[in-house]
Amino acid sequence: MRPKLPVMADYEVSPETGFLPSQVPLERLPQDYYAPWETAVANLPALILTHRLREQVHRLPLLATDQLVTLPQWRRAYMVLSFLCHGYVWAGDVKEQESQTAAGTKVTITTTDTLPSDTLPTVLTQPWMAVCEKLELLPVATYAGLCLWNFRTVVECASPAEWTLESLATLNTYTGSIDESWFYLVSTAMERQGGPALKAGLLALQAVRDDDASQVIHQLQIIAQIVDSITTLLGRMYEMCDPHVFYFRMRPYLAGWKNMAEAGLPQGVKYGDEKTFRQYSGGSNAQSSLIQALDILLNVEHHPTGYSSSTTTSSNFIHEMRCYMPGPHRRFLEHLTSVADIRDYVVTNQSQETPNASALVLAYDACVAMMRVFRDKHIQIVTRYIILQAKKNARTTHSATKRDGLAQSSNAETGTGGTALIPFLKQARDETGVVAAGEWGKRLLSETIMMKPLKFDNGDKQ
Secondary structure, three states, X not given: OOOOOOOHHHHOOEOOOEOOOOOOOOOOOOOXXXXXXXXXXXXXXXXXXXXXXXXXXXXXXXXXXXXXXXXXXXXXXXXXXXXXXHHHHHOOEEEEEEEEOOOOOEEXXXXXXXXXXXXEOHHHHHHHHHHHHHHOOOOOOOHHHHHHOOOEEOOOOOXXXXXXXXXXXXXXXXXXXXXXXXXXXXXXXHHHHHHHHHHHHHHHHHHHHOOOHHHHHHXXXXXXXXXXXXXXXXXXXXXXXXXXXXXXXXXXXHOOOOOEHHHOEOOOEEEOOOOOEEOOOOOOHHHOHHHHHHHHHOOOOOOOOOOOOOOOOOOOHHHHHHHHOOHHXXXXXXXXXXXXXXXXXXXXXXXHOOOOHHHHHHXXXXXXXXXXXXXXXXXXXXXXXXXXXXXXXXXXXXXXXHXXXXXXXXXXXXXXXXXXXXXXXHHHHHHHHHOOOOHHHHHHHOHHHHHOOOEOOOOOEO
């Protein structure tokens, strides 16, 4: 007996907004009790700029989480504490020392310590870990806190359908820059735009069970159009996010403390009075449940970087990133995996040469093609925003590298998630094309055909 299809509401997923909340997030915790947190995060860009954040954090009271009631409040608390914790680790500190001049006069000398902190204070970690336990998240900044729960509307919107890049703003940033806000909001807008694809995917799965090929084709066409639209949104990153600002000012604070030895955190970070270090990846677009859900619907399989199958014992980075998703979203993906059989249905119809076989293959391969185009666009952006900027940064001093809080490698640039970027992204793109159902689709989406001119039977090139 087939398992039941997932009900979106059971997993905090909306047919209109997908993994975004269907209501705008809280801009501030309503309880006065949490005002110290809110005041600190509101001043975060200034505290980072002046290297006074750690000093301010040490003055915070230790607050309990028992006054948090609603899910939006828990999410807001997670977001606030995540910003404060990452700022604390990466922002540096000001140290004051008394000295004596040759004339015997006492003076205070102020110096800036730019090294990351390998210890987070209990005043932050104790409530942070409690909030993360409630939300089933790891205690580190994630895509959910940076993009899913970090927006507000700047104009009146009658419905979430009106949430666009032109109508949204962020709640919090590390730098206070438009560039940082735009970076988060592009992803937020993509999540909103892509939300209906989840509904279309579930309708397609139901149509497979009903053997309704026309409905499967229709829903696949909807998915292909939506993926095309989110690729267009991704391409708008260039409009208001400068690559230099992203790499040198924003990106350091998004990093986690895994694979960060060259950034000054060889063992990771200690949480409060814990004796052992913790290592977590930072916020990464690989933590988007939307993109992983689309892969699952299309039966796109990803393997550890450098391997063509999952038989190796090496970890699969994309699957590992699910640990950084909210618990309900992670379970939605697991449930979806157990029922996803669209490709099998398409291939079966193809082999049986049913009347709808050609249209099914065309609709399915269109979705796969759009996903590959999306990943090509992502590689272009990563190249411009990280790879080219890293080459510039390679000319700076080692101390500057530590100041930026970035992991550097002579072999491959490392993402905030702690993985080698370009090999990972290229493999994910190539794995997308592999699942094409039709022979033409397979040729079109193969690595060689994307790199070389197409050859036709008449010998012409195009």
